[in-house]
Amino acid sequence: MIVIVFFLGIFNLKLQPFAKEDRFDFCGFGLLALILFLVDYTFNRSAKVGFLSWNFWGLLLISVLLMIGFYVYNRHSSRHLVDFSIFKNNIVSWHLLGYFLLQFINIGLSFVIPQVAQYILGQNAFIAGMILLPGALLGVVVAPLAGRWMDRLQTPLPIVVGHVIFLIGAALFIIYDQQLTVAFLIGFYFLLRLGFNLAFGNTISHASVQVQPKQKADINATFNMTQQYAGSLGTNIFAAIIGVYQLQHIDLRISTAQGALTDYWLIAVLAIIGLFAAWISYRQTMQKK
Template identity: 25%
Template sequence: MEKAKIRLLPAVLAAGIMSFSGVLIETAMNVTFPTLIKEFSISTSTVQWVTTIYLLVISIMVPFSNYLIKNFSIRKLFIIANLFFIAGLITDFVSPTFIILLLGRILQGISTGIALPLMFHIILTFTPIQKRGGMMGVGTLTTSIAPAIGPTYGGLLTSILSWHYIFLFLIPILLLSLCLGLYAIPEIQVEKSSFLDVISLLGIGLLFSGLLVFLNQIGTLNSLIPLLIGLAGLAIFLHQAAKTSQPLVKIDVLKNKVFVLFLCGFLVCQFLLLGISFVLPNFVQIVSGENAFVAGLVMLPGAAIGAILAPISGRVLDKYGAKRPVLIGLSLAAIGWIALTILLNIPTLLGFVIAHVFYMFGIGFSYSNMMTSGMNLLTQEEYGDGNTLFNTLQQFSGAAATSIVASVINIFQQNSDDYLKGTTLGSQVAMIILLALLLMIILACLRHFRSTNK
């Protein structure tokens, strides 16, 4: 009875609009980095915290949301998340300093950290399994549309007005989300089924914070301390997971090797998405000398292709299984990525656009299907923990990718007599590192599908 009360599609869209807004700002702000560097007199490795701190907060909030979803109604959580996001938008619109800008990003991260798992929770709980691929595609579509318009949106406003207006113009979108959610999501009572494992949450916070600071400072003597803090956080989390009867996240699902394969594949796709969204817009502005608007336009066609393919690829999965869309998608992504890496030596805007479209065509077929295929391997009792792992590690991997790419580029910029040549070489090295991860996942997936013959 209770499940029938929810209006599924508008409910997914309402939560998805918040996730969309978060990804939109994330990709919109990436093209403003050269502007922010000049305005606040900061370095490349510092400016990336606009994205990294946002993703860090989401990484910590998603496991916490696993507890929240088990103990509070989805309607209440939706409203709270929406209000946090609006508060973050207002904070960043008026922010006079870099620190205030980061504060607003933290508020937005809290909201998105609730909205993302909430959206997938609604899909997994209320959608029949035979239609799940299509609905997961719809859910992914709301977030994958954002990278299609984010860089152009951010570049246009930065060039015409100011980066502050990136936040102002999203307030009506969040109000639309709020109205849609109030209409579609009923008040469904939840039987409280778990307590909050504060020690595990502390461990996750130390783990992700320590590792991200380590990645940001990699190559310096100061990087050892945050690495040790991160490892201590991991030890705390694993100890609690084994000790307590109701851990924040049950990691037993990681015993399923095929689930782990699809999880890793999904995370590598996220690495690539966030990596290229940092490398390409900054390269086009710094090396090619174009403005933020042009840098955004370069990303637009490819991101649009990825967004369009998200729901289509889900239906392909429902009809044919995971093998075709995943293997074809990853192979096309690798070809496009190699082309982008080569083009950094002979940069042409049209070449970047074509290679990025090719790469995003592959990501469109493989990205969301990795998550759907992994989640389909779990029982209904494991959905919450599987969903938490996917969404938590998705955000952390995005933050890690941004930190790694920014740190690599920054190292080459500082150690080169020619800033432009340093930027080019650093960008290529960062792309090659991520390409190695993609090739390893392709080989692992080939081995799996050959062994199962599916």
């Protein structure tokens, strides 16, 4: 599908640069793609070799060095893949952090829940997948209502409320870790998705009005890339954590439960950071009024 959209865009979209000297930054694109791939691959390997392996830390070090190289390149290059000046606006930066964490947790947890259902609760693959369905369908109803609510308020308060509900849903996985049932999994994920849908779409909408019209394409590109990558990285990291526990060669049910609990704690910590980011952006928005 992505390949089809790519070629449709090439042959049907005729976008003129704002300045004649503007050209696509192929070097920056290649370097950024390499960094994103390597970080993903690093955590994918950790599920097999463990987080204490020199293999993991070596790959992570290379990733960090490439990130530094990309930063230096972007500072001195005449071409820029994305106009990073958009991040001089603190509201945009905080929104991007919250946006990343929402999707990171959302997609990562979508991997963890079926693992818990199958290996801990003994459910089959069909039931494990169906647990996610009510929460997934919730977005069809909530997302447009959340946008309408923020339009009426003319403030990003729904984003903060969404993060609060999101955090409550995340905390319930920890509180009821020893008593989890299929019904609890459905309910907690449903609550978490309610918070997600209140905040997610509104976050990029509010970020886009913070910049000049000519920078809206940079906002869209940055946030959409972040959305895709956060899901990929979230799945990799949460899967790696469970995989590391399963490497201990103990009972699969016990190791999966231990890995899932670690994932729940990580989710809760990240949800707190996301709420903090949403609150800061809300405060700064209200101060500008």
